[in-house]
Amino acid sequence: MGTLLPVLSADVIARYHRLKGDDVVFVSGSDEHGTPIEVEAIKQGIQPKELTDRNHKIVSDLFEKYGISFDNYSRTENPIHIEFVREIWKKIEENGYVFPQEMELPYCEKCDRFLPDRFVEGKCPVCGYEEARGDQCDRCGRLLDPVKLLEPYCTICGTKPVIREVVHWYFDLPRFADQLLAYIKGNKQLPDNARNFSLNLLKEGLRPRPITRDTKWAIPAPFKGASDKTIYGWFENVLGYVSATLEYFRNQGQTEKWKEYWFGKDARTLFFIGKDNIPFHTLFLPALLIATHDSYNLPWNVSTNEWLTFKGQSMSKSRRVGIWLDEALDLFPAVYWRYTLISIRPEAKDSNFTWRILREKVNSDLNDTIGNFIHRTLTFINRYFNGTIPEAKELSKDDKRMLQRSKALVKDVSQKLDHFLLQAALRNVTRLSRLGNKYLNEKQPWKTIKTDPEAAANALYVTAQIAKALSIVMEPFLPFASKDLRSQLNLPERIEWKDATSLIPPGHKVSEARPLFQKIDASDEEIQGMLEGVRSTQETVSFDDFSRMDLRVGKIVKAEPIPKSGNLLKLTIDIGDNELRTAVAGIATHYKPQDLEGTLISVIVNLAPRKAMGVTSEVMILAAQDRGTLALIQPSKPVEAGSRIS
Numbered sequence: 001m002g003t004l005l006p007v008l009s010a011d012v013i014a015r016y017h018r019l020k021g022d023d024v025v026f027v028s029g030s031d032e033h034g035t036p037i038e039v040e041a042i043k044q045g046i047q048p049k050e051l052t053d054r055n056h057k058i059v060s061d062l063f064e065k066y067g068i069s070f071d072n073y074s075r076t077e078n079p080i081h082i083e084f085v086r087e088i089w090k091k092i093e094e095n096g097y098v099f100p101q102e103m104e105l106p107y108c109e110k111c112d113r114f115l116p117d118r119f120v121e122g123k124c125p126v127c128g129y130e131e132a133r134g135d136q137c138d139r140c141g142r143l144l145d146p147v148k149l150l151e152p153y154c155t156i157c158g159t160k161p162v163i164r165e166v167v168h169w170y171f172d173l174p175r176f177a178d179q180l181l182a183y184i185k186g187n188k189q190l191p192d193n194a195r196n197f198s199l200n201l202l203k204e205g206l207r208p209r210p211i212t213r214d215t216k217w218a219i220p221a222p223f224k225g226a227s228d229k230t231i232y233g234w235f236e237n238v239l240g241y242v243s244a245t246l247e248y249f250r251n252q253g254q255t256e257k258w259k260e261y262w263f264g265k266d267a268r269t270l271f272f273i274g275k276d277n278i279p280f281h282t283l284f285l286p287a288l289l290i291a292t293h294d295s296y297n298l299p300w301n302v303s304t305n306e307w308l309t310f311k312g313q314s315m316s317k318s319r320r321v322g323i324w325l326d327e328a329l330d331l332f333p334a335v336y337w338r339y340t341l342i343s344i345r346p347e348a349k350d351s352n353f354t355w356r357i358l359r360e361k362v363n364s365d366l367n368d369t370i371g372n373f374i375h376r377t378l379t380f381i382n383r384y385f386n387g388t389i390p391e392a393k394e395l396s397k398d399d400k401r402m403l404q405r406s407k408a409l410v411k412d413v414s415q416k417l418d419h420f421l422l423q424a425a426l427r428n429v430t431r432l433s434r435l436g437n438k439y440l441n442e443k444q445p446w447k448t449i450k451t452d453p454e455a456a457a458n459a460l461y462v463t464a465q466i467a468k469a470l471s472i473v474m475e476p477f478l479p480f481a482s483k484d485l486r487s488q489l490n491l492p493e494r495i496e497w498k499d500a501t502s503l504i505p506p507g508h509k510v511s512e513a514r515p516l517f518q519k520i521d522a523s524d525e526e527i528q529g530m531l532e533g534v535r536s537t538q539e540t541v542s543f544d545d546f547s548r549m550d551l552r553v554g555k556i557v558k559a560e561p562i563p564k565s566g567n568l569l570k571l572t573i574d575i576g577d578n579e580l581r582t583a584v585a586g587i588a589t590h591y592k593p594q595d596l597e598g599t600l601i602s603v604i605v606n607l608a609p610r611k612a613m614g615v616t617s618e619v620m621i622l623a624a625q626d627r628g629t630l631a632l633i634q635p636s637k638p639v640e641a642g643s644r645i646s
C-alpha cells in the first residue's frame with residue numbers, strides 16, 4: 001500500500017487539474033535498473049530483463065485497476081530513456097561536473113564482485129538499524145557509504161566482504177550547493193518535511209557523489225574511459241520524468257512539445273513521493289537539471305507523504321508486514337482503497353492503517369454517508385416524481401442556505417486541493433454528503449409529499465443539485481463511483497470542475513437508483529483470514545519445496561461412499577508394493593464408486609493426515625475442476641502403482 005500512496009495522490013491532483021481545464025501530462029514509470037533487481041534476478045535464477053518485463057506488466061495492470069490515470073507509465077529500460085540519460089550525462093561531463101576518482105568499496109571474494117548499494121547490507125552506522133542497505137538506511141533515511149556499514153555481509157551469499165580500491169566517476173554536487181539552497185528556500189510550495197530534510201542535508205554539507213557502478217544491469221555510462229561502468233539508478237531514474245514526457249509526445253508525432261512542460265515559463269512540475277525519496281527529488285534532480293545549463297524548470301513542488309504503518313508496524317515485504325496492491329484488490333474493490341488511503345494520507349505525520357479503519361471508512365463514510373445520501377435522493381425522485389427532477393417554486397431559506405453551503409464546500413475542496421491537502425479535501429466531499437443527509441432528514445420529503453408537495457419538490461430539487469456536485473468533486477478521489485453516479489443522474493460523462501456549482505434543470509430525467517458501495521461485514525479476524533487465504537494461493541513454492549512432495553500414481557483398490565457425507569468417498573489406494581492408504585475425496589457427485597475401482601490416479605502421499613466425517617485421510621488425490629466439472633488426473637498410459645510423478 002505504501003507504494004500506492006504517492007501514485008494515488010498524484011492521480012487525485014492530475015484528475016483535479018484536468019477537470020479544471022489545465023493542460024496536464026501525468027507520467028511515471030517502472031524503475032528497472034540497479035542492484036535490487038539484479039539481486040532478485042540472481043536469486044530467482046533468471047535474467048534481469050525477464051524479471052523487469054514481468055514486473056512492469058504486473059504493476060502497469062495494477063495501476064490501471066486502481067484507476068491511476070497516467071498519460072504515460074513508462075520504464076527505465078525504454079530505449080528513449082536510455083538515450084536521453086546518456087545525452088544528459090554527456091552534457092554534464094562536458095560542462096565540467098564529472099570526474100573520475102579512486103574509492104574504496106566492499107568486495108565479495110566468494111562472488112568475485114564489488115558490492116555497491118544493495119549488494120551489501122549491515123548495521124546503520126548512524127542509527128544502528130540492523131537491515132541498513134549499502135546506499136541508504138530505511139529507518140533513519142540517511143544516505144550511506146557502503147564501506148561505513150557495520151557488520152557488513154554480501155546480500156547474495158552472506159559472506160563478509162573485504163575492502164578494495166576501484167576508480168569511479170563522481171558528480172560534483174557541492175558546486176550546486178548555493179543554487180540548491182536558494183531553490184529550496186525560495187520554493188514556497190515545498191511541504192515542511194521535504195524542506196527541512198533538504199535544508200539539513202545542505203547544512204551538513206554536500207559531497208561529490210559516485211555516479212558509476214560496476215554492475216551490468218544498468219545504463220552504460222557515457223563518460224570518457226568509463227566503457228565498463230554503468231550509471232547508478234538514482235542518477236538516471238529521476239530523469240525518467242523528463243524522458244517519459246518526451247516519449248509521450250514523440251509517440252504522438254509532436255517531437256518538440258515535451259519542452260513546453262519542462263522549459264515553459266508557465267509550466268509547473270509536480271512530484272509526489274514518500275519521504276524516503278526526498279533528497280533525490282529536492283537536491284539530486286534539480287542539480288542534474290541545472291548542470292545541463294539548459295534552463296530546465298526545477299520541481300515546482302515535491303508533495304511528500306510521511307510513513308503509513310500497518311497495524312502499528314512499518315511495512316516490510318521481507319517481514320510480511322503490510323498488504324500488497326494485488327492482494328488488496330482480491331479483498332475489496334479499488335474504490336475502498338482509494339477512499340481509505342486518501343482519508344488517512346500521512347501528510348503532516350505518520351498514520352496507521354488497520355482493518356477497523358478500513359471498515360469504518362467504507363461503512364460509515366462511503367456507504368452510510370455518501371452512498372446513502374445519493375441513494376435516498378434518487379430513490380425519492382423516482383418514487384415521488386417519476387424519475388424527473390421536480391420544479392422548485394419559491395425555495396425556502398433552508399433550501400437556499402443548503403445550496404449555498406454546497407457551493408462553499410465545492411470551493412473549499414478546490415482550495416484544499418490547490419494546497420495539496422488531499423485528506424482535508426476528501427473530508428469536505430464526505431461532509432457535503434453528510435449535510436445533504438441532515439437536510440433530507442429535516443425536510444422529510446417522504447412525509448411532506450402528502451402534506452406539502454411543493455416543499456417535497458423543493459427538497460428533492462436541492463438534493464439532486466448536491467448529488468450532481470458530488471458527482472464532480474468525487475471524481476479525483478473516486479473516479480469509478482463518480483462515473484457510476486453520473487450515469488444514474490443521466491448526466492454526460494465528460495465533466496468540468498466549474499459544472500459542480502451549475503444546476504440541473506427541472507424536468508431532467510434520472511435513472512433508477514443503484515447502491516454505489518457495499519458495507520464490509522467481516523470482522524478484523526475475518527478480513528485477516530481472507531488476506532491469508534489470498535496469500536496462500538499466491539505464494540510461490542521453491543523447487544526444493546516441490547521436490548519434498550511425494551507425488552505418485554496410485555491404484556484405487558476400493559471405493560465406498562461415506563454415509564451422510566453427501567459428496568465424500570472413502571478410497572483405498574495402492575501407492576506401490578501393495579501398500580494401502582486411505583483417501584477421503586469429495587467426488588461422489590462426479591464419479592460412481594464402482595467405476596473408480598481398478599483405475600489409476602495421481603496422489604500426494606506425504607501430506608499430514610486429516611480427518612473428515614470420522615475417517616482419516618492419509619493421502620490426497622489430484623483432480624481438476626472447471627465450474628461444474630470435476631476430473632481426476634490420470635496417467636495417459638498404464639504405469640505401475642507407486643510410479644513417481646516429477
Ligand SMILES: [Zn+2]
Pocket residue numbers: 124125126127128129132137138139140141142
Ligand atoms: Zn539508520
Ligand SMILES: [Zn+2]
Pocket residue numbers: 108109110111112154155156157158159
Ligand atoms: Zn557474495
